Amino acid sequence: MATALKLPVGIEDFKEIRRQGFYYIDKTKLIEQLLDNWGKVNLFTRPRRFGKTLNMSMLRCFFEIGADKTLFEGLYISQNEQFCDEYMGRFPVVFLTLKGVEGTTFEEARLSLAELIAAEARRFKFLQESDSLDADDKEMYRELISLNKEQSPVTSVKLRFSLKNLLELLYKHYGRKTIVLIDEYDVPLDKAFQDGYYREMVSLIRGLLGETLKTNDFLQFAVLTGCLRVSKESIFTGLNNFKILSITDVRFDEQFGFTEDEVKKLLNAYHLESHLPEMKEWYDGYHFGDANIYCPWDVINHVELLCKDSKAEPKCYWINSSGNSLVKRFITKANKTTRDEIERLIAGEPIEKSVHLELTYDEIDNSIDNIWSVLFTTGYLTQVGMTEQGAYKLVIPNKEVREVYKLQIQDWFDKKLRDNTEQLTAFWNSIEEGKTEAIEQYLNRTLSNSISVFDTKAPEKEKESSYHTLLVGLLTGNTDWVVRSNVEAGEGFADIIVEPEDPDAGIIFELKYSKEANGLQISCEKAIEQIKSRRYSEYLKNDGRHNMTFYGIAFYKKRCKAVVETIKET
Numbered sequence: 409m410a411t412a413l414k415l416p417v418g419i420e421d422f423k424e425i426r427r428q429g430f431y432y433i434d435k436t437k438l439i440e441q442l443l444d445n446w447g448k449v450n451l452f453t454r455p456r457r458f459g460k461t462l463n464m465s466m467l468r469c470f471f472e473i474g475a476d477k478t479l480f481e482g483l484y485i486s487q488n489e490q491f492c493d494e495y496m497g498r499f500p501v502v503f504l505t506l507k508g509v510e511g512t513t514f515e516e517a518r519l520s521l522a523e524l525i526a527a528e529a530r531r532f533k534f535l536q537e538s539d540s541l542d543a544d545d546k547e548m549y550r551e552l553i554s555l556n557k558e559q560s561p562v563t564s565v566k567l568r569f570s571l572k573n574l575l576e577l578l579y580k581h582y583g584r585k586t587i588v589l590i591d592e593y594d595v596p597l598d599k600a601f602q603d604g605y606y607r608e609m610v611s612l613i614r615g616l617l618g619e620t621l622k623t624n625d626f627l628q629f630a631v632l633t634g635c636l637r638v639s640k641e642s643i644f645t646g647l648n649n650f651k652i653l654s655i656t657d658v659r660f661d662e663q664f665g666f667t668e669d670e671v672k673k674l675l676n677a678y679h680l681e682s683h684l685p686e687m688k689e690w691y692d693g694y695h696f697g698d699a700n701i702y703c704p705w706d707v708i709n710h711v712e713l714l715c716k717d718s719k720a721e722p723k724c725y726w727i728n729s730s731g732n733s734l735v736k737r738f739i740t741k742a743n744k745t746t747r748d749e750i751e752r753l754i755a756g757e758p759i760e761k762s763v764h765l766e767l768t769y770d771e772i773d774n775s776i777d778n779i780w781s782v783l784f785t786t787g788y789l790t791q792v793g794m795t796e797q798g799a800y801k802l803v804i805p806n807k808e809v810r811e812v813y814k815l816q817i818q819d820w821f822d823k824k825l826r827d828n829t830e831q832l833t834a835f836w837n838s839i840e841e842g843k844t845e846a847i848e849q850y851l852n853r854t855l856s857n858s859i860s861v862f863d864t865k866a867p868e869k870e871k872e873s874s875y876h877t878l879l880v881g882l883l884t885g886n887t888d889w890v891v892r893s894n895v896e897a898g899e900g901f902a903d904i905i906v907e908p909e910d911p912d913a914g915i916i917f918e919l920k921y922s923k924e925a926n927g928l929q930i931s932c933e934k935a936i937e938q939i940k941s942r943r944y945s946e947y948l949k950n951d952g953r954h955n956m957t958f959y960g961i962a963f964y965k966k967r968c969k970a971v972v973e974t975i976k977e978t
Contacts, residue, residue: 413677415712422465426479431677433670433704435463436485438663439470442631443495445659447651449621449644451593451632454655454664454696455787457705457729460633461505463664464591467631471587472501499628500578502571504528505591514605517596518612522563523556525570532574538581545580548573568615575626585628588620594634597643601769602733610768614643622647635786642768654765655785661697666704668692674707680714690722693805694790703787705729706808726787727812735788735816738779746776747858754813758792758801788812821858822881836886839915840908842957844970854882855966872921875963876903879917898943905947913955914948920962928962928969935960936973949977 416430425432442450454460469479475497480486504524511517529552536546552574555566575586593613600609621630621644637654644650653660666674668688675681691706709725742750749759764781772778780802783789790805804810825832831850838846855878876893883891883906890907897905904917918935922928939945939958948956956975961968 415708415715417708417712420461420465422462422469423476423479425462431674432483433666433674434483435459435466435663436470436480436483438463438660439467439485439495440488440491441660441663442467443491445651447629448627448649449630449632449647450651450653451634451637452653452660452664453634453637453785455694455703455785456635457703457726458664458701458787459704460664461507461591464503464505464589464631464633467587468501468503468589470496471499473497473499473582473584499584500532500582500586501589502528502574502578502586503589503591507592507595509596510599510603512603514600514608517600517605517609518563518567519556521596521612521616522567525567525574526553526555529553529555529570529574532578535577535581540581540583541577545577549577552577564612564615567612569619571616571620572624572626575620575624579626585626587628588630590617590630590632592634593617593632594636594638597638597769598636606769610642614645617643618645618647636769636782637766637785638768655694655696656765656791658697661699662701665694665696665701666707667699667701671702671707674711678711678715680711680718683710683714686722690807691726693803693809694787695792703806703808722807724808724811726808735783735812736819737773738776738783739813739816739820741773741776741779743776750813750817753789753802753804754810756803758803760795760799761802762798763791763800763802817858818881824858825854825882825885832882832885835882836889839883839906839959840913840957842972842974844972847959847961847970848968851879851961851968851970852966854878855963855968871963872919875921876919879919879961880904895944895947897947898945900942900944902939902944902947905944907948907951907953910955912953913957914945914951914953915957915959916944916948917959917961918944920960922962922964925964925967928964928967929971931962932960932969932971935962936971945975945977 413429413431416425416432419425419430424430452460469475470485477492477496480492480496486492506521506524509517509520509524511520529549535541535549541549551566552570555563555570571588575588578586596609596613597606600606621627637652671687672681672684675684675687687702687707687710691710692700692702694701694703703726706725710720710722713720713723739750752759761780762777763784764778765785767778767781772782780789784791784800784802787805788809789802791800792803793801795801804813835847835850838850880891880893883889883904888909892905892907893903895902895905902916903919906915906917908915916939918939920931920935922931936958939960945956954977956977958973958975960971
């Protein structure tokens with residue numbers, strides 16, 4: 409029964425999923441579509457954790473000579489018996505996933521790639537004894553399985569021709585052309601860009617892919633996957649019959665990620681149907697071609713958690729599966745106009761941008777517009793339509809990704825504050841001295857210059873709490889103060905209580921959000937009255953503090969007003 413099936417958290421091997429009794433969402437239609445929509449070289453670009461590696465593993469299990477037909481029993485593709493008879497288990501397959509090709513230097517990365525290709529070549533050990541290969545062929549094979557032992561510059565030359573040579577040997581043995589599967593082709597380029605050897609890696613990858621995929625008589629067809637569509641001119645120069653299938657393409661739009669029907673079936677299988685709304689809010693929202701798509705990594709992880717604890721709240725899975733440096737870089741580069749656009753995105757509003765789907769890594773930082781494009785292609789933004797002028801309407805796909813922006817904004821904000829300790833110290837002094845004008849000036853300036861999730865664009869329920877978070881962050885930087893948030897005091901909960909270094913002093917803040925600018929003063933007075941009527945000061949008096957300072961602070965968009973009252977109690 410479906411309820412007895414294990415959930416494949418982090419498992420990307422199709423054979424393991426099918427043989428070991430894991431739940432599998434059927435994506436075998438991809439096989440049929442791939443051959444019906446023929447392309448000699450096919451590039452699929454999708455965000456990370458959307459099932460690219462699992463799909464590539466599935467293709468290998470279907471096409472590779474010696475295929476186990478039982479793996480596909482009951483799946484979509486098995487219904488097409490003629491198709492299976494013609495293609496299943498009929499081809500040699502070379503499968504490389506480049507997600508682990510990296511190094512702090514080019515030499516390290518090159519060695520990593522050499523080891524990967526050598527390991528794949530070692531899968532075909534029978535070539536050493538093949539009667540179809542002559543002595544020179546067998547020597548070529550021995551060189552392939554020893555690539556990782558070669559020294560530069562020989563390594564680069566042999567790497568360039570390595571896959572082409574392997575395909576030639578396989579053809580001589582089987583008399584059949586080879587299917588090449590290259591997963592996460594762009595990861596080595598990304599790592600190289602980050603570590604400063606991008607041009608060397610571009611040259612290496614261009615040479616390898618060029619020899620393997622261009623006018624190769626031993627190639628049946630190739631499938632590549634990645635997050636970014638790297639410029640054809642930089643990597644795929646001279647390739648004809650090259651089909652790019654990006655997130656905007658309607659072809660194959662349901663084959664990466666989960667559709668809502670697939671999520672419903674999954675939840676039904678584990679009797680978790682009532683959790684669909686939270687799944688939709690947190691993990692849905694991607695638009696690939698004409699399809700609405702859930703992030704599969706999130707869905708599988710959350711279903712597994714719900715199976716253990718049906719009351720478990722949604723949490724972030726995708727954003728914690730790797731770094732989010734792109735968003736951080738984007739926010740750091742943002743000017744006032746861009747910050748306003750980020751605020752609109754966080755509030756759930758679309759922004760209109762021309763998107764460049766084809767970039768080189770060294771072009772990303774040339775313009776803020778390129779960053780928008782990268783955020784779109786990597787899953788940090790999605791599209792909900794196009795303008796008449798051909799611009800995309802971009803939105804943050806779901807609640808989880810919105811948290812990425814908020815976290816990175818907070819990190820940026822905290823760093824900016826730390827970099828200006830002189831102004832922050834003056835702000836703390838103003839609080840101790842009751843200088844409301846100086847307090848207002850600092851807060852207004854801070855709000856104006858920040859990428860804000862604190863203004864009226866935020867959902868209603870988040871407004872006051874967001875300002876609260878802002879102020880707590882500003883206050884806790886003072887190591888001489890004890891800052892407590894949402895403290896049980898008197899007849900309620902005080903927003904913020906500060907215990908300064910002076911053992912006789914105490915400060916209480918009550919915050920309000922005003923619906924209009926001319927209501928700031930009244931909101932401040934209501935805040936002061938609340939402090940007194942609910943006797944929040946009892947908390948401080950119990951600690952022996954009798955010199956009280958009460959602050960009522962009201963916010964409206966990126967403006968604030970402060971009212972102070974000092975009381976000495978005995």
